[in-house]
Amino acid sequence: MNDHPVVRPAGVRAxxxxxxxxxxxxxxxxVSEVGDLIGRPIKTRPxxxxxxxxxxxxxxxxxxxxxxxxEKGVVIFYRADxxxxxxxxxxxxxLGHALCRHVTDPIDDQDVxxxxxxxxxxxxxxxxxxxERAAELVAYLVQQRVGPLKMPSSGPARRENDAAAxxxxxxxx
Numbered sequence: 518m519n520d521h522p523v524v525r526p527a528g529v530r531a532x533x534x535x536x537x538x539x540x541x542x543x544x545x546x547x548v549s550e551v552g553d554l555i556g557r558p559i560k561t562r563p564x565x566x567x568x569x570x571x572x573x574x575x576x577x578x579x580x581x582x583x584x585x586x587x588e589k590g591v592v593i594f595y596r597a598d599x600x601x602x603x604x605x606x607x608x609x610x611x612l613g614h615a616l617c618r619h620v621t622d623p624i625d626d627q628d629v630x631x632x633x634x635x636x637x638x639x640x641x642x643x644x645x646x647x648x649e650r651a652a653e654l655v656a657y658l659v660q661q662r663v664g665p666l667k668m669p670s671s672g673p674a675r676r677e678n679d680a681a682a683x684x685x686x687x688x689x690x
Contacts, residue, residue, distance in 0.1 A: 561592075
């Protein structure tokens with residue numbers, strides 16, 4: 518991923534417009550498509566339980582998502598304690614970092630499940646505000662293209678859709 522220019526927020530709209538998005542939309546197919554585009558396989562998975570427990574024990578906040586470069590590809594972690602719409606948004610956000618060429622310090626593939634290595638990566642993985650805004654804009658624009666997940670008309674899922682709509686209005690200015 519180091520041999521490509523970093524995409525800045527101004528170029529995000531053109532980037533998302535150029536993406537081939539599977540129809541009907543399926544997140545795993547889109548993850549594969551992004552992996553092909555960046556020339557590296559991408560895996561998505563929930564944080565390991567031991568890492569979640571360690572962060573809880575230490576009273577540390579666990580970010581909703583994390584993108585890690587490894588020797589063999591990219592791994593995107595997400596929190597399993599969120600609803601489907603939020604989880605999709607988190608993965609799209611992390612894919613935004615990959616698409617925008619926001620490179621992290623690589624870790625060894627065998628360390629991907631090591632809570633200490635992941636904890637250290639979480640503590641040192643910091644993007645600047647422009648990178649975070651670009652990744653968030655990628656997630657928002659992709660979601661705008663694919664439309665909302667089919668959700669029940671009441672309960673927590675409804676509140677997630679309402680929150681996503683309010684957040685989207687902030688990004689549009």
